Amino acid sequence: MNTETRDVFERAAAHSIAFREAIPDRKVPQSADIGEMVRRFRKPLSDKGSPAINVIDDLAAKAADGLNGMCAPSFYGYVLGGSHPVGVAADMMVSAWGQNAASALETPAIAALERTVCDWVIDLLGLPENSGAGLVTGASVANMVGIMAARNGLLSRQDWDVEARGLFGAPEVPVLIGEDAHSAVHAALRYAGFGSERVTYVATDAEGRMDLAAFMVALDACQAPPLVVLQAGQINSGAFDTFEQLVPAVHAQGGWVHVDGAFGLWLAAVPELADRLAGVQQADSWAVDLHKWLNAPFDAGMIVCKDRAPLVRSMSARGSYLPDLQEQWEPSDSTPELSRRARGVPSYAILRHLGKSGVREMVIRHCNFARQVSDRLKRIDGITVLNTVASNQVALAFGEGKEGDVQTQNVLREVQRRGFTYPSHGTWLGRQIVRVSIINYATTQDDVDLLCEEISGAWKKIMNV
Numbered sequence: 091m092n093t094e095t096r097d098v099f100e101r102a103a104a105h106s107i108a109f110r111e112a113i114p115d116r117k118v119p120q121s122a123d124i125g126e127m128v129r130r131f132r133k134p135l136s137d138k139g140s141p142a143i144n145v146i147d148d149l150a151a152k153a154a155d156g157l158n159g160m161c162a163p164s165f166y167g168y169v170l171g172g173s174h175p176v177g178v179a180a181d182m183m184v185s186a187w188g189q190n191a192a193s194a195l196e197t198p199a200i201a202a203l204e205r206t207v208c209d210w211v212i213d214l215l216g217l218p219e220n221s222g223a224g225l226v227t228g229a230s231v232a233n234m235v236g237i238m239a240a241r242n243g244l245l246s247r248q249d250w251d252v253e254a255r256g257l258f259g260a261p262e263v264p265v266l267i268g269e270d271a272h273s274a275v276h277a278a279l280r281y282a283g284f285g286s287e288r289v290t291y292v293a294t295d296a297e298g299r300m301d302l303a304a305f306m307v308a309l310d311a312c313q314a315p316p317l318v319v320l321q322a323g324q325i326n327s328g329a330f331d332t333f334e335q336l337v338p339a340v341h342a343q344g345g346w347v348h349v350d351g352a353f354g355l356w357l358a359a360v361p362e363l364a365d366r367l368a369g370v371q372q373a374d375s376w377a378v379d380l381h382k383w384l385n386a387p388f389d390a391g392m393i394v395c396k397d398r399a400p401l402v403r404s405m406s407a408r409g410s411y412l413p414d415l416q417e418q419w420e421p422s423d424s425t426p427e428l429s430r431r432a433r434g435v436p437s438y439a440i441l442r443h444l445g446k447s448g449v450r451e452m453v454i455r456h457c458n459f460a461r462q463v464s465d466r467l468k469r470i471d472g473i474t475v476l477n478t479v480a481s482n483q484v485a486l487a488f489g490e491g492k493e494g495d496v497q498t499q500n501v502l503r504e505v506q507r508r509g510f511t512y513p514s515h516g517t518w519l520g521r522q523i524v525r526v527s528i529i530n531y532a533t534t535q536d537d538v539d540l541l542c543e544e545i546s547g548a549w550k551k552i553m554n555v
């Protein structure tokens with residue numbers, strides 16, 4: 091290796107360390123906007139190249155104020171993991187190794203590591219032991235893959251080989267989803283050819299869970315085995331569908347249950363919390379993120395499918411025929427990609443580092459913090475918690491009615507402007523909300539104290555008291 095190459099690797103590592111070291115001292119949000127970033131970066135590509143080290147230095151310098159502290163323990167926006175350092179370190183090696191993770195033939199180390207991640211996650215979540223599994227970019231793709239596997243499985247029950255014959259002229263497959271399903275599920279159904287308008291939306295309760303009576307009516311109306319998408323962890327309320335009641339009813343009709351468990355499925359790893367999603371293991375497929383609660387660096391998610399055959403039939407790039415399932419596990423048989431980075435390796439490192447107890451401790455800590463934030467803030471006049479905290483999400487509304495919506499947005503703006511903590515926005519039960527997601531591996535009691543002070547302080551400021 092020449093000196094220039096060694097220097098550029100070391101420089102990238104140094105910039106990475108400096109960025110993470112500065113996290114406690116910086117504000118969470120970025121300070122430069124997209125206009126400024128475009129001005130800096132979006133220049134004509136010069137004819138002449140630049141020395142590698144200059145490119146890396148320039149990148150670090152110019153991007154710095156356009157980066158959000160998403161990996162900070164005070165980031166509570168959306169539902170995002172914090173890129174755990176041991177995962178980031180492993181990810182650096184993934185890039186350096188330059189392995190194409192498509193096949194076990196030439197990259198046995200990667201195939202074995204990723205297979206192990208699948209086994210460990212399946213075991214931690216209590217999913218069926220011999221499930222098929224694939225590592226994808228996140229829950230959006232995992233939902234899409236699960237729905238495509240379901241499409242294969244359900245149409246084959248109606249003697250239709252969708253991989254060979256396509257969807258034109260295929261028998262109908264009824265699709266039931268809750269009115270509060272994540273937008274990624276809607277998108278996944280579109281990608282899989284189910285369309286958004288021929289889906290039946292089932293009414294939900296105040297926590298976003300499917301209403302049992304409405305569900306039974308919709309299920310009874312199905313003329314063929316249906317695809318039902320349930321949720322483990324509603325994005326605003328963190329709530330869980332009542333799997334114990336719903337899943338057996340779907341199976342009695344020969345249907346397929348896919349679970350969007352992007353973040354919430356991780357509660358299944360914790361014996362003390364698992365009863366909140368009792369029966370989830372009876373489903374047929376599950377989408378779960380690794381870059382959310384496991385805090386893997388972006389991007390990493392997983393599809394798990396109880397019956398491996400429909401997963402492989404719908405995904406394998408070898409063709410629509412069924413590959414010999416007895417042979418070596420091929421990573422690309424269960425995912426849409428052929429060539430891809432070894433995105434499972436960082437999760438291997440994080441799981442090894444935390445162990446089962448570390449994962450459980452983290453999930454419990456976050457759920458306890460969420461409960462605490464809710465208990466503390468709802469005692470304050472004018473602050474309403476709109477959800478019963480079932481996991482790590484807290485939906486906060488301020489004031490009342492239309493005026494309250496404006497006040498809620500002002501509270502969020504003020505908290506984000508101060509920049510010490512960073513919750514995000516949303517709408518829930520017809521109201522604007524400030525949404526708090528507690529999911530970063532490093533979040534401590536001090537961070538949660540600060541969060542409560544920042545939010546209550548902003549509310550007092552808005553109210554002029």
Ligand SMILES: *Cc1c(COP(=O)(O)O)cnc(C)c1O
Nearest residue numbers: 169228229230272274350352379
């Ligand atoms: C985040 C999320 C998704 C989408 O996952 P990505 O990892 O962003 O692709 C889907 N469903 C739920 C419930 C989520 O929280």
